[in-house]
Amino acid sequence: MPARSIADTYFSIPELMRVARGVYKRAVDERLAAAGFEDLPTPGGYLLAYLANDEDSIPDRIEGLGIKEREFTQLVDVLVLRGFVTRTFRPEDGTVSLALTDRGRAANQVSGEGAGYVDRELERRLTEAEMAGLRRGLAVLGEIKQSLTGPVIRRGLPR
Amino acid sequence: MSNHPWYEDVPLPSLMREARDVYSDAIRQALAGAGCDDVPRTGVFMLADLDRSSPRPGFSQQADVVAALGLSKQAASQTIDTLVLREYLERRVDPEDRRRMELRLTDRGRTAASAVQGAIDAIETALAQLITADHLRGLRAGLAAFAELRERQQADHAGDARRS
Numbered sequence: 001m002p003a004r005s006i007a008d009t010y011f012s013i014p015e016l017m018r019v020a021r022g023v024y025k026r027a028v029d030e031r032l033a034a035a036g037f038e039d040l041p042t043p044g045g046y047l048l049a050y051l052a053n054d055e056d057s058i059p060d061r062i063e064g065l066g067i068k069e070r071e072f073t074q075l076v077d078v079l080v081l082r083g084f085v086t087r088t089f090r091p092e093d094g095t096v097s098l099a100l101t102d103r104g105r106a107a108n109q110v111s112g113e114g115a116g117y118v119d120r121e122l123e124r125r126l127t128e129a130e131m132a133g134l135r136r137g138l139a140v141l142g143e144i145k146q147s148l149t150g151p152v153i154r155r156g157l158p159r
Numbered sequence: 160m161s162n163h164p165w166y167e168d169v170p171l172p173s174l175m176r177e178a179r180d181v182y183s184d185a186i187r188q189a190l191a192g193a194g195c196d197d198v199p200r201t202g203v204f205m206l207a208d209l210d211r212s213s214p215r216p217g218f219s220q221q222a223d224v225v226a227a228l229g230l231s232k233q234a235a236s237q238t239i240d241t242l243v244l245r246e247y248l249e250r251r252v253d254p255e256d257r258r259r260m261e262l263r264l265t266d267r268g269r270t271a272a273s274a275v276q277g278a279i280d281a282i283e284t285a286l287a288q289l290i291t292a293d294h295l296r297g298l299r300a301g302l303a304a305f306a307e308l309r310e311r312q313q314a315d316h317a318g319d320a321r322r323s
Contacts, residue, residue, distance in 0.1 A: 013286070013302065014182040014279055015204065019229055020305035021179060024172040026312045115172055118308060122171070125304040126297070133290070133297015135174060139166035140289045142177030144282055148185055 013141075028114030037107040039082050043067060043075060048084060048108040051100050058096065079104070175305075182282060189278035195271040197245050201230060201238045203275055206247060209264050210272035218251065218261035247271055 025042070032040055040048075043065050050061045062072045076098065079085040084104035088097050100108065123131065166174060186203055190196055198206065208227055212219055225235040239262065242248040247268035253259035264272060287295065 012279065013283065013299065016299065016302035016306055017179060017182065018204065020175075020302045020309055023305050023309040023312065024175065026309070026316075030312075115170070118305075119171060121308055122301065122304055125307075126300055129293060130297040130300040133294035134301025135166050135171070136164070136290055136294045137286070137298025137301070138171075138174035138178040139164070139169070140286060141181045141282075142174065144285050144289075145178065145181035145184060148181070148188070 013137075024115050024118050027118045028111045031110050031114040031117075032107065035106070035110045037103075037110060040084065040107050040111075041075060041078055044079050044084065045107070045111045047075065047079065048100060048104050048111065051085065051098055052105065052108045058098070182279060185278040185282055186275050189274040190271060193270050193274040195247075195267065195274060198247065198271050199238055199241050201228070201234060202242045202247065204228065205238060205242065206264065206268055206272040207275045207279070209248075209262065210269065210276065218253075218263045220253070221250070221260040221262050224262055242268070 028045060029038075032038055032045075046065055047061060058072075062069055065072065065075075067075070076085060076087060080087050082103075083101055084107060086099050086101055088099070089095075090097065122134075126134065183200070183203075187196070190198055190203075205224060205228055209219060209224065221239065225232065225239075228235050228238075230238065239248065239250065243250050245267075246265055248262050249265050250260055250262050253261050290298070
């Protein structure tokens, strides 16, 4: 008897979302470990991507990661200690700036390769119309979530 | 003003992350409203599955329930223990085969399952109003593709673990 496909096994969207969960994380984690960056904490990869894009202020980064300010400070401590990020305090205006180190840039590139692999696999398996439906469906689910939970907790993560 | 949808420029992992908790958030709210806020996260789908698959007073084979969950045997057993302890499930030895266990929902379990299904239905209704049937098919196809990739990753990982 042929094996049942995922679509035949799981009928509802929430079940599919449950079994689909973690696909990007696994792809990224495998590549990070192989490249010697297994000490990059989970939300750290997102922060490295923010810094690589250099688009947002620190409050925006905290909001984008969906974590509390104290957790953000602890995350940055770990990233500084492990050599992914440098932190500079400017006494003249009391601001703190973060920047990627060479190690941080390399880890960010490896993370991007992991996510890119999943994106390419998906594009290979789906038609253009299915991709459009996937994007639209996920976007609407995100909007429904925001309408349920009140104010937006997380914004889009960096490209 | 551009007609370009905002989500076209958002990377898929970000869209996944934004969307992923929509059902669990709604389900948590519904369970709390029904006085069932102690259902373990992994037990939510088990209750909903049992509600669909075994109209009262029927029992389901525990092995079938576990297989449908996609959890490890250990995680599934722990979830069942918790659900029995918290009076969502009734467990008994199969009278026709004493090597097997059977499960069915209690009254509390049915209340919880009904709350779960209500929350899911509300989101499905909203989704159907906001996207076309073609987009819905694409969403399902895309999530199934994600899930297949995830299964392959798990199989590869298990193969690596056996070889090492």
